[in-house]
Amino acid sequence: MDRRAFFLLGGAALAASATRSFPSNVWADQPPQLGLLDPRAANLIAAAKRQIGVTVIYDPAYVGLTYTNGDVPRDRGVCSDVIIRAYRDAFDFDLQQAVHLDMKAHFSAYPTRWGLKRPDRNIDHRRVLNLARYFERQGADLPVTDQPETYLPGDVVEQVLPGNLPHMSIVSDEVSRSGNPMVVHNIGGGTRLEDRLFAFKVVGHFRFFPKQTPRS
Numbered sequence: 001m002d003r004r005a006f007f008l009l010g011g012a013a014l015a016a017s018a019t020r021s022f023p024s025n026v027w028a029d030q031p032p033q034l035g036l037l038d039p040r041a042a043n044l045i046a047a048a049k050r051q052i053g054v055t056v057i058y059d060p061a062y063v064g065l066t067y068t069n070g071d072v073p074r075d076r077g078v079c080s081d082v083i084i085r086a087y088r089d090a091f092d093f094d095l096q097q098a099v100h101l102d103m104k105a106h107f108s109a110y111p112t113r114w115g116l117k118r119p120d121r122n123i124d125h126r127r128v129l130n131l132a133r134y135f136e137r138q139g140a141d142l143p144v145t146d147q148p149e150t151y152l153p154g155d156v157v158e159q160v161l162p163g164n165l166p167h168m169s170i171v172s173d174e175v176s177r178s179g180n181p182m183v184v185h186n187i188g189g190g191t192r193l194e195d196r197l198f199a200f201k202v203v204g205h206f207r208f209f210p211k212q213t214p215r216s
Contacts, residue, residue, distance in 0.1 A: 037173055040091075040209040041154025047089035048082055048170045048184040049193065055081070056190035065122045068097040079168045079186050080126045083156060086170060086184075093210040099125035099134045109137065128166035132158045132204045140208035148180045151197060151205065157183065158204025167200060 037045075057076035065071065069088065072081065087093045103110050103119040111129045124130050135141060135156065143150070151157065153173040161167050169185030176182050176195035183196050 037153050038209075041152065042173070043090040044086050044154045044170065044209075045173050045184070048086040048191070049172070050089065051082060051085060051191040052184070052193060054191070055085075055186060058186055058188045058190065062123055065096065067100070067121050068094050070096050070122070077186060078126065080128055080131055082184060082186050082191055083131060083168055083170060084125060087210065091210050095131065095134070096121060096125045098210075099130055102134055102137060103130070106137075109133065128158060128168045131156075131168060132166075132206070135204075135206040135208050138208060140206045142205040142207055144202050144205050146198065146202075148197065151181055152207065153181065154207070154209075156204075156206040156208065157197065157202055158206070159200040159202055161187075161200050168204075169196065171197065 051074075054074055055077055058078060059072070059076035060078050063072050071085065071088075074085070077085075084095045087095055100119055100121040103124055107119060110124075110133050111127075113129070114127075125134075142155070151171045153171055155171040157169050157171060159167040159169070167185070167187065169183035172182045172184050172193055174182045174193065178195055180195055180197045182193050184191060184193050185196065186192070187194075187196070
């Protein structure tokens, strides 16, 4: 299989299977919301939620993108696209550009599992492991715990799905019946708000609010 195509979660079929295996635990009516949000977190969450009903397809295909602010059609994408679009819409912050510039300057600091010899601005920012490393390098990483209160609205969570597949989501301002914060993510059926914070192993926890647009 072309390693470029197998770049994120390994394919829609497996992601959809994971979706069926972990039914959501949601309120029948409107779930309660947390108050007094950091305005930056509120903007990020709102930008993520606006993708619900718009991005309805999970599509892991490698696509050549424009640079900067490149994107695949908004009706499709993968988990990382939820993050990328939310930061772009909330803060006018382009993770495609930010990750590419950091990888160009510090390529050896990033994961090497794809066998690349140089940065690829079409795909690097859409890989969960690269996004996680970028957030770490910005000093945005936080402790990973099993305590829901440590995950605040607007936090980004890195998880591992069955089959050792990476996944990423944004913590929302809504709480499920389980008492856990709900997350906005795309795990196989488009962008959704679901109770999945602890459905999979959490391996990364980030709080990143950009200060400025990266310079080319």
